[in-house]
Amino acid sequence: MRRAVIVDFGGVLVRSEDPRPRRDLARDLGLSVEALEDLIFASDLSLRAQRGEIPEPAFWRAVGERMGLFDPEAVHRLRARFFAGDRLNEALVAALRGWKGRVALGLISNAWSGLREVLRRLGLLDLFDVVVISAEVGLLKPDPRIYRLALERLQVPPPMAAFVDDLPENVEAARALGLYGIRFQETEAALRQLQGWLDGEISG
Incomplete structure (x- = not known):
């Protein structure tokens, strides 16, 4: 799977x-x-x-x-x-592009209604198989329902999904559902954890 x-x-x-x-x-x-x-x-x-x-x-x-x-x-x-000081995480984007096709890619964001257009402008909308935006679905992380919705759309069970977020409460909510949760603090560390999980070296 x-x-x-x-x-x-x-x-x-x-x-x-x-x-x-x-x-x-x-x-x-x-x-x-x-x-x-x-x-x-x-x-x-x-x-x-x-x-x-x-x-x-x-x-x-x-x-x-x-x-x-x-x-x-x-x-x-x-x-x-x-937002002038914000920057795209190019290393993470490159890793996601490298996994595309072999791994289902999803995004879950607590965001306003304009995020989908922002993703389109950044050239990222087509990168993801599923995009779940809180303003579109009326649910906010850490509500378990928003994770379940993303999993349903991705057609994967919780143990087969990894979730990366910078807020600990959002990561804990994902872990409670059975996803492999990664608290994002630094890009290289998060990518090492993701690659280890994908390679089966790290279990959820």
Whole structure:
């Protein structure tokens, strides 16, 4: 039976490698970086967008309004500056491309409604056999149902799937279902674990 590798998007496939743009933006807004990131990623507003209750453009308009920004161009600049330090994890992408065809590839992300278009622009949408985005399915990690949905679409049982995420609670939820969970902290280490699991050297 074919194995599956499932990865997260933010913090794994795309990482914030240069902290300066976000730090400078927070300073200009009179916020700490932590407060800014909480607003964008963890606020009630963001969670509603991640559940698909509001579309991403409405989310960013509301963020702008909270910052006193009502001009669409100013909101666009805010968004661009917030993500300016993010970089694609090229080594992970290369490994996934090398496994494609031999291993089923999936992505599970707690994300707003625009992620599928982001993946298309990055040339990554066709890399994955299955893409499960929280805003499209109304489920957020670590809810077990979002993992089960991905497994059903990939047509693999939990023991035949590895899952990579940077948040420990998401990894633990995957492990509780029987997947081989990898807490992402550093690319080379995660790739060694994945390759060892695929080679049968590491059991789930």
